[in-house]
Amino acid sequence: MLKTNLFHFAILLLIGGLALSFAYTASSDTDADGVTEVVTNGSPPGATEAFDKMMAVLTHKRCVNCHPSGDRPRQGEDSHYHNFGVRRGADNHGLPALQCETCHQQENNNFSGVPGAPEWSLAPLRMQWEGLSRVEIARSILDPAKNNGRSLEETVQHLTEHELVLWAWEPGVDANGTPREKPPVPKDEYIQAVKEWAAAGAPIPEK
Numbered sequence: 001m002l003k004t005n006l007f008h009f010a011i012l013l014l015i016g017g018l019a020l021s022f023a024y025t026a027s028s029d030t031d032a033d034g035v036t037e038v039v040t041n042g043s044p045p046g047a048t049e050a051f052d053k054m055m056a057v058l059t060h061k062r063c064v065n066c067h068p069s070g071d072r073p074r075q076g077e078d079s080h081y082h083n084f085g086v087r088r089g090a091d092n093h094g095l096p097a098l099q100c101e102t103c104h105q106q107e108n109n110n111f112s113g114v115p116g117a118p119e120w121s122l123a124p125l126r127m128q129w130e131g132l133s134r135v136e137i138a139r140s141i142l143d144p145a146k147n148n149g150r151s152l153e154e155t156v157q158h159l160t161e162h163e164l165v166l167w168a169w170e171p172g173v174d175a176n177g178t179p180r181e182k183p184p185v186p187k188d189e190y191i192q193a194v195k196e197w198a199a200a201g202a203p204i205p206e207k
């Protein structure tokens with residue numbers, strides 16, 4: 001009898017110990033190189049990692065080429081000015097004689113190298129990201145004065161579902177037939193990261 005009680009006691013200790021070590025790992029973040037980071041800014045460690053992943057995408061040229069400062073879209077891996085003298089125009093769809101949709105169709109044209117997705121047009125000037133730091137971009141997408149009055153939920157929806165955003169993972173080939181580079185984080189991981197970051201209260205680090 002005493003033996004079985006001791007046995008149960010030992011099992012309970014073991015479970016307790018496991019639970020404790022679990023709780024401990026949940027409050028710290030271990031890097032791939034085994035270094036344990038202590039998060040000091042009060043946001044859950046997962047949120048910091050999620051922010052890093054999300055912003056690695058938003059600062060990529062597949063996004064920034066279409067969120068430029070000024071009136072000209074950018075093209076390619078070196079983000080050169082769009083050729084043919086393409087300009088923003090009054091409604092972000094190009095000048096009347098040279099509308100984006102004249103060339104850009106609903107999907108990529110991999111014969112001519114013209115990328116395509118529904119509603120292809122330039123992000124409005126107040127959504128310009130070119131030259132901004134990742135923290136400035138994050139503040140901008142949460143600022144109702146700049147983001148078309150979107151709530152956090154609506155911003156998450158745009159970031160995870162909008163076709164111009166998702167195009168970045170199917171960017172097609174350029175006019176020379178060379179595949180365009182995709183953002184550095186796989187699509188599913190990015191979507192997951194955006195949701196995790198938002199669920200943690202959308203914390204923006206100092207830098």
Ligand code: HEC
Nearest residue numbers: 058062063066121122123127140141146147148164165168
């Ligand atoms: C072909 C051009 C184009 C590309 C490429 C593009 N965007 Fe946009 N983006 C737009 C346009 C146009 C709007 C404005 C649409 C609106 O507000 O409904 C916009 C708006 C947004 C917004 C709304 C809120 C804000 O303040 O910025 C977010 C977020 C966004 N884009 C994220 C992205 C991300 C992330 C990528 C890359 C993975 C990307 N976009 C690539 C054209 C583009």
Ligand code: HEC
Nearest residue numbers: 062065066073075076093094098099100103121122174175
């Ligand atoms: C005369 C045809 C034409 C018009 C009009 C046009 N484009 Fe393009 N666009 C192209 C071609 C061709 C490419 C591909 C060039 C390449 O990558 O080699 C391209 C590429 C782009 C890219 C580069 C994507 C990337 O990340 O490399 C963006 C962004 C873009 N266009 C935005 C626009 C916007 C916004 C408009 C309207 C304001 C517009 N374009 C009008 C033909 C056009």
